[in-house]
Amino acid sequence: MRRKLVTxxxxxxxxxxxxxxRGIAGRIFQRFEEAGFKLVxxxxxxxxxxxxxxxxxxxxxxxxxxLGNKTMKNYGGDIEGVxxxxxxxxxxxxGKKIYNRMIEYISSTPIIIMVWEGNHAVERIRTLVGSxxxxxxxxxxxxxxxxxxxxxLASQSGRIAFKTIVxxxxxxxxxxxxxxxxxxxxxxxxxxYERIDYVDIL
Amino acid sequence: MKEQRxxxxxxxxxxxxxxxxxxIKRLERVGLKxxxxxxxxxxxxxxxxxxxxxxENLHRFGKHTLDEYAQKGIDPIEKFGTDDAxxxxxxxxxxxxxxxxxxxxxxxxxxxxxAVPIARKLAGDTNPTIAxxxxxxxDYSWDNYEVANDELRSVYNILHCSGTKEEAxxxxxxxxxxxxxxxxxxxxxxxxxxKGKTQNSRLKTQS
Numbered sequence: 132m133r134r135k136l137v138t139x140x141x142x143x144x145x146x147x148x149x150x151x152x153r154g155i156a157g158r159i160f161q162r163f164e165e166a167g168f169k170l171v172x173x174x175x176x177x178x179x180x181x182x183x184x185x186x187x188x189x190x191x192x193x194x195x196x197x198l199g200n201k202t203m204k205n206y207g208g209d210i211e212g213v214x215x216x217x218x219x220x221x222x223x224x225x226g227k228k229i230y231n232r233m234i235e236y237i238s239s240t241p242i243i244i245m246v247w248e249g250n251h252a253v254e255r256i257r258t259l260v261g262s263x264x265x266x267x268x269x270x271x272x273x274x275x276x277x278x279x280x281x282x283x284l285a286s287q288s289g290r291i292a293f294k295t296i297v298x299x300x301x302x303x304x305x306x307x308x309x310x311x312x313x314x315x316x317x318x319x320x321x322x323x324y325e326r327i328d329y330v331d332i333l
Numbered sequence: 334m335k336e337q338r339x340x341x342x343x344x345x346x347x348x349x350x351x352x353x354x355x356x357i358k359r360l361e362r363v364g365l366k367x368x369x370x371x372x373x374x375x376x377x378x379x380x381x382x383x384x385x386x387x388x389e390n391l392h393r394f395g396k397h398t399l400d401e402y403a404q405k406g407i408d409p410i411e412k413f414g415t416d417d418a419x420x421x422x423x424x425x426x427x428x429x430x431x432x433x434x435x436x437x438x439x440x441x442x443x444x445x446x447x448a449v450p451i452a453r454k455l456a457g458d459t460n461p462t463i464a465x466x467x468x469x470x471x472d473y474s475w476d477n478y479e480v481a482n483d484e485l486r487s488v489y490n491i492l493h494c495s496g497t498k499e500e501a502x503x504x505x506x507x508x509x510x511x512x513x514x515x516x517x518x519x520x521x522x523x524x525x526x527x528k529g530k531t532q533n534s535r536l537k538t539q540s
Contacts, residue, residue: 161354
C-alpha cells in the first residue's frame with residue numbers, strides 16, 4: 132500500500148437544499164474532481180433535526196457569540212435592523228436564533244453529504260468554496276460563481292437561512308468530527324482506489 | 334410520458350477518471366430530479382442480481398457475439414474457450430459483474446417525465462464507438478465490443494442506465510431501499526417547466 136502522507140486530508144461537505152433544488156450538484160462535484168480531490172463517500176439523505184443539531188455546535192457559547200458577532204458586522208451597526216430581523220440584540224441570543232434556523236433549513240429537504248480526500252483538502256476546499264456570504268465570495272469560487280445572497284437579505288424577506296449552496300469543514304478536527312456524525316454505522320469511507328487522472332497523487 | 338424513475342450507475346472507470354460531476358451535470362440540466370444517491374462498492378451478489386438474465390437472454394448475448402466472430406472468421410474456441418452460445422453468454426455476464434464490482438461506483442435514481450428514455454438518450458449507445466457526439470458515451474469513451482472482447486472484459490461505457498420502466502423498477506429496488514428515495518422536494522427549474530407553477534414561485538421563496 133502507498134504510504135499516506137500527513138497532508139492528505141479528508142474533508143466533509145454538504146450540498147445544501149438550495150444546491151440540490153437549483154440542479155447544480157454536478158457542477159460542485161466537478162469543481163472538486165477537477166481540482167484534484169477524490170470522492171470517498173457520498174449519499175443523499177433527509178437530515179433529521181437531531182443530526183443537524185449535532186452538526187452545528189449549538190452548545191458552544193463562543194461559536195454562538197461568533198455567529199452573533201458576524202451578523203452585527205453584516206448589518207453595519209444597524210442595531211434596530213438586527214432587532215427587527217432576529218428579535219434580539221445580545222450576540223449569543225442572535226447566535227441561538229441563527230442556530231435554530233440553520234437546523235430548520237438543513238433538515239427541510241434532501242441534501243447530499245460527502246467526504247472528499249486530497250492534499251490539504253480541508254483548507255483548499257474551503258478556498259474553492261469561497262467565503263460564507265455568497266455576495267461577497269471571491270469571483271471564481273463556487274459561491275462566487277453560483278450564488279448571490281446575504282444574511283440580511285434572507286432575514287428581511289423572511290427566509291429562514293441565507294443560501295450558501297454548500298457547507299465545508301472549518302479545520303481538520305471539525306472535519307473528523309463531522310464525518311463521524313454523518314457517516315455512522317455500517318457506512319464505510321471508500322478511499323482504496325486511484326484517480327487515474329492524478330496518478331501518484333490521489 | 335408520465336413521471337418515471339430510472340437507475341443510473343456511474344461505473345468505476347468513470348469514477349477513476351473524475352467524470353462524476355460531468356455525468357450528474359448533464360442529467361440535472363435536462364431537468365431530471367435526483368432523488369437518491371450513494372457512493373458504494375457493489376457486492377458480487379448485487380452485480381449478479383443486477384445483470385440477472387434469463388437463459389434465453391444469455392443465449393442471445395452469446396449468439397450475438399458468435400455471429401459477429403463467424404462473420405470475421407475468428408475461432409471463438411481459441412478466443413473464449415467455447416463456441417456454445419449459452420456458455421459465452423454466461424462469460425459475458427461474468428465480465429459485466431466484474432466491471433460493476435471493480436471498485437466504488439455512484440448509484441443514483443433520477444425522476445421526471447420519461448426519465449427512462451431521457452437518461453438513455455443522454456447516455457448514448459452502449460457501444461461508445463457508435464454513440465454520437467454530445468452523448469455522454471460519445472463524448473467520453475472510444476471503447477467498443479471488439480477491443481473489449483479482445484481484452485476479455487466488458488465495454489467501458491461510463492454509466493449504466495435502466496433500459497425499460499420495468500427494468501428500472503427492478504433495479505431501483507435492488508440498489509436502494511424505499512426510505513432512501515427522496516422525492517418530496519421541488520426542483521426550482523420545474524416552476525417554469527410545469528404549467529401553473531410559475532405564479533406562486535415568488536410567494537414561496539418569500540414565505
